[in-house]
Amino acid sequence: MTNIPETGRTPRVQIRLIVIQILVLSLLGTLFGRLWYLQIREGDAYAKEASGNHVQQVVDPAVRGSILDARGVPLADNETRLVVSASRTDLLKMKDDGEAVLAKLAGVLGMTPKEVQEKVRLCDAKTPQPCWNGSPYQPIPITDEATPKQALQIRERAEDFPGITAEPQAVRRYPSPGEANTAQVLGYLSPVTDEEITKAQHTDSPYLRSDQVGRSGLERQYDKELRGKAGVTRYEVDNLGRVIGQAKPDPAQPGSTLVTSIDARVQRVAEYELNEAMKEARKQMDRNTGTNYKADSGAVVVMEAKTGRVVAMASNPAYDPNAWVGGISAKDYAKLTGKDSNYPLLNRAIQGQSAPGSIFKVVPTAAAINAGYSFDGPYECSSSYSLGGQVFKNFESKGYGPISLGRALEVSCDTVFYRLSHEEWKRDGGSKPKKHPNDWFYKTAHQFGLGAETGIDLPNEVTGRIPDRQWKQNYWKANKDAWCKTGKKDGGYAERIAYENCLEGNRLRAGDSVNYSIGQGDTLVTPIQMATIYGAIANGGTLYDPSVGKAVISNDGKNVTEIKPKAHGKLPISRQTLAEMDDALAGVATRGTAAWRFAQVGWPQDKIPMHAKTGTAEVYGKQTTSWFATYTKDYTVVMTISQGGTGSGASGPAVRNIYDALYGVSDDGAINPKNALLPRPEAALPKVQTDGTIKAPKVPKDPAKDQRATQKGTAEQDGQQQAATVTTPPTGNRNTRRRPRKRGSRRMLT
Incomplete structure (x- = not known):
């Protein structure tokens, strides 16, 4: 080798x-x-x-603050219920995604497996209610109406119900004191979404996955104050999940209490009277269509004239806000949102828009004075007014001869305003307008606050519409192509209108101005806007932001933050014009179109001066809209009923009954202080006790029916006294009787 x-x-x-x-x-x-x-x-x-x-957090939800009426009566509070919840995270870890557990749970709760499965599925664009629109990592409530026996079964057999909990929780409650529903004002709650959690991460009021948030009404507007701050307990755990220590917990801070200007008793009366007026309207024949009035929706606002605070706000149709507590059923959700529901979630007092009819005439009256016309006139109140081959008639073609603007308001003479608006249209250049037209009638409406939000402390208020030159131009641009496609020169009414609009829909025509002058045409307003205007006339000219919130009180009662009334402007009229207009509106209640609802059937005008304006708005393709706007030195009451008929005919009795309840006025005009619900606005806040609670006064079971019973008893006493001295029987209760009218005087109903 x-x-x-x-x-x-x-x-x-x-x-x-x-x-x-x-x-x-x-x-x-x-x-x-x-x-x-x-x-x-x-x-x-x-x-x-x-x-x-190695730290696990356990969230202790904060108790949501209560919403009280002006006297301290709870409109929304909390109650303890046994809530059964399911952890979707735990269920999805099972081989069958928890179907067997949910089926067993359904048997205990007396529900079907399908009902329970629908409760825990997540909401998306394709999934109908019921479903869960909160965080998928948060325990999903199956029911908040479990019995102690059911809860005990679940807890004792925990091995059979993994991922299921049954424990007492504070649940929102809407008690409807004295049958006062107040649904659209209060709003409702639902679980917070992941998107909302992300958006609120870096704010001073972040959301936790367990939070319930306000979706409408006061619950949404004052959500931050009402929600409070959830408590968090942090546990140190080892790799096996065993607790090895506890960090210092952050205790939950209950939400603050919101005191409102709503009076639950007056709220109930307003809701009841609106509903009764709508039912009565459906019994009346519409002679224009040959069918009964539909009276499909309505709203009423009762407001303090000197502050803008809302004492009552009712919208019909209404709904039960308790339907949302614990998750809404598919049946209830369909009732609230389906095509046949007539959309009860809408607060028609701030979201319902319609032509105002003659209650709008206070605006062109002020506009005429601003344009240089005399309040005294005289102005010709003829039975009709011709314009370009078209005849614009006074209501029932009645004429009153030469009259003042004040008298024109009293008898609601359309032709006086037709002439004034047409004259101003011509002064501004007519069909070939000047470069800078005065547009007094439109400018004044904007100065009255129309076409804009009033600033009420409720979400989703709409602006209404003033169809001035700019609006006409914008509207024409948006619809020109459709008009040109469907319009026909010799077609039907709608086709001819489309044809004309295609050619010159951007022009402010004479007919537009004439219709606008009496609150018709493309003009749209909301009840809250008109209540604000008539409240300003009552208080001397100040346009207040309507408000529902009155004060926010901390849960311990130590901190009280009052919500002061705010103004957003003044009426664009002088003191003299305001006084003349005020006198004319008093004349409406004493000798004009509303006299048969007040002076002629017993109203203490010398003690409680009443001012009013009636309105009957015509709407193409629908029955007329009833409007009734009124005020005293204390309150403004405005009511409207869609497809309800005339102003004083449909809304008049209900408005009168609301005033009777406020001041304690009997059928013969006598004032009984014992029967008065609120003869003066509630100025003071409810008294906070040393422990931070507020003791609520008792509310009658149904103040509205109590008032009706009182009125009926008074009427019967009056009838007995009359029977002793006269042979003619009494004409019956004011709610149904009609005073005889001379032939051709139906204008009194407008």
């Missing part, structure tokens, strides 16, 4: 060793570099993350 010299192998071995050494050193350098990066450069971040991996 030949020996290989050692000198031949040494260089190769040395090279290999050097390479290995370099590799080892490189690896060690990389390792130490990575260790330095993890422990030094990013050490704090990873330490914090690692610490979080």
